[in-house]
Every structure is written in structure tokens, then in C-alpha cells.
Amino acid sequence: MGKIIAITSGKGGSGKTLLTAALGLALAETGKKVCLVDGCFGMRGLDIALGVQDQVVFDLADLCEQDYTMEQVMIKLRGGEAYLVAAPQWEPEVTDKQLARCLERLKKRFDYVLLDLPVIMQPAARRLVPPADEILLITLPGDAAARNTERAAAMLREWGDVPISLIMNFFYKGLVTSGHVAPPDAIAAYLDIPLAGIVPFSELIYNAAFEGRLLDEYPEKIRAALLRIAQRLDGKAVPLKTYHARRLPWHS
Ligand SMILES: Nc1ncnc2c1ncn2[C@@H]1O[C@H](COP(=O)(O)OP(=O)(O)O)[C@@H](O)[C@H]1O
Numbered sequence: 001m002g003k004i005i006a007i008t009s010g011k012g013g014s015g016k017t018l019l020t021a022a023l024g025l026a027l028a029e030t031g032k033k034v035c036l037v038d039g040c041f042g043m044r045g046l047d048i049a050l051g052v053q054d055q056v057v058f059d060l061a062d063l064c065e066q067d068y069t070m071e072q073v074m075i076k077l078r079g080g081e082a083y084l085v086a087a088p089q090w091e092p093e094v095t096d097k098q099l100a101r102c103l104e105r106l107k108k109r110f111d112y113v114l115l116d117l118p119v120i121m122q123p124a125a126r127r128l129v130p131p132a133d134e135i136l137l138i139t140l141p142g143d144a145a146a147r148n149t150e151r152a153a154a155m156l157r158e159w160g161d162v163p164i165s166l167i168m169n170f171f172y173k174g175l176v177t178s179g180h181v182a183p184p185d186a187i188a189a190y191l192d193i194p195l196a197g198i199v200p201f202s203e204l205i206y207n208a209a210f211e212g213r214l215l216d217e218y219p220e221k222i223r224a225a226l227l228r229i230a231q232r233l234d235g236k237a238v239p240l241k242t243y244h245a246r247r248l249p250w251h252s
């Protein structure tokens with residue numbers, strides 16, 4: 001039996017789709033069987049991030065309604081045992097129970113099912129959080145993201161008891177050393193959410209979510225960070241880097 005990991009955030013554009021694609025490929029690279037599911041109903045994008053938009057014929061709604069088999073709906077990705085189930089182009093007419101049952105079927109077949117959710121305030125996030133075994137909250141440096149992530153975590157905790165971990169994306173060390181933002185471990189401690197990893201900002205991958213790049217086309221620093229996060233998701237104890245601020249701007 002596999003694990004469903006839902007990826008969401010309090011703030012839009014925080015890298016959920018890019019990280020779902022990249023972490024899925026990173027897990028596949030470590031030998032895991034992975035299914036990536038686009039949960040952004042009406043706003044699909046994970047197919048583009050994976051470069052398979054021309055192959056999408058069926059979607060999650062078709063799988064849930066059991067009109068088509070997994071083989072017909074899933075798109076095989078390059079690099080390891082990894083597949084994509086695309087999002088429907090509109091809010092699907094399936095019940096929450098059907099959605100949960102469908103994800104349960106995928107969980108039986110894969111080691112990891114990664115769900116690319118929209119921001120927490122969107123209805124699809126509310127529908128897809130309950131079947132998840134674990135939530136990855138993606139945040140960015142800065143006060144606005146910290147506040148929105150705090151709100152998202154509070155909503156998730158109201159909805160259930162699923163373990164949450166945090167990824168700091170768009171990280172830039174200079175912001176911490178100059179004292180403009182708090183270090184990722186201090187933000188994680190403030191939010192009371194364990195830190196699963198830190199992904200640096202990279203100009204080179206800015207368009208990766210629109211270009212279907214594979215992991216080996218990423219800059220080595222980013223690729224290494226993603227592989228470390230994949231190992232942590234897989235239960236390995238991989239130490240986190242720590243960064244020291246000249247001063248803590250808002251919560252010291
Ligand atoms: N670490 C990063 N460095 C540079 N660009 C990034 C990084 N993470 C995400 N991006 C870019 O930010 C934009 C928004 O990312 P996306 O994954 O679409 O966010 P979301 O799904 O949260 O809306 C995309 O252009 C993506 O490639």
C-alpha cells in the first residue's frame with residue numbers, strides 16, 4: 001500500500017506544480033513507483049510541467065467514473081516508473097467518495113501518489129485533502145507567505161489530523177544573511193511544522209513549469225535539493241542545511 005502526499009499552499013505561484021513534477025520524478029529516480037495526479041480542476045498545468053500536454057486524452061474524472069481503465073487514463077512519463085493522471089478541464093461531476101475511492105485504487109498500485117492541489121482556499125483543495133496521508137505545504141521567504149502558510153496550516157488542522165510538513169521554495173541565502181527574512185528552520189519552528197526541505201530560487205528553472213523539463217536538466221544544486229527532499233519523504237534521515245540571520249525580522 002502506497003502513500004498519498006498532497007501538495008498545497010496558502011499563497012499562489014509558490015511552486016506547487018513545479019515541485020509536484022520534480023519531486024515525483026525524484027522519487028521515481030530512487031526506484032519508487034509514482035503516480036502524479038493533477039488536482040487543479042479546471043486549471044490543469046502538471047501535464048505542461050511534465051511536457052506531456054499533447055498526450056492528454058482522459059483525466060481524473062474518467063478514472064473516477066470508471067469509464068476508462070488506469071492504463072487508458074495514465075500517461076507514462078520519461079524517467080523511471082512514473083505516470084500522470086491529468087486534471088479535468090472543469091469541476092468534475094463526481095462525489096467526494098468517488099474521488100477518495102479512485103485515489104485509493106492508485107495508492108494500492110503505486111508507492112507514492114503525489115497530488116498537485118490548488119491553493120488551500122480553492123474548493124478542489126478542500127475535496128482532495130481528506131484522502132491524503134500527508135500534506136506538503138509550500139511556502140516562500142517573506143512575511144506575506146508566512147502569514148498565508150500559517151492560515152493554511154490552521155485550516156488543514158481544522159479539517160483533520162493529517163501530518164503536515166513544510167518546503168521553503170524560492171529560497172535565496174542572501175535574504176537571510178542580510179536579515180531581510182528569517183531562516184527556514186526558524187519559520188518552520190514558528191509555524192510548528194517540520195521542515196521537509198529548502199529549494200533555492202533558480203533563474204534557470206523559472207520556466208521549467210512551462211517547458212516540461214526533466215530532473216537531469218535542472219541545475220545540480222536544485223536537483224540535489226529535490227533528491228534530498230525525496231529521500232526525506234521516503235523516511236530517510238537526511239540532515240537539513242541551517243542558515244543564520246544577522247537579525248530575525250519579525251518573530252524573534
Ligand atoms: N525554486 C524556483 N526557482 C525559480 N522558479 C521557480 C521555482 N519554483 C517555482 N518556480 C517558478 O515559479 C512559477 C510558479 O510555479 P508553479 O509551480 O506554477 O506554482 P503554483 O503551482 O504554486 O501556482 C513557475 O514559472 C515556476 O517554474
Ligand SMILES: [Mg+2]
Pocket residue numbers: 016017018040045
Ligand atoms: Mg499550480
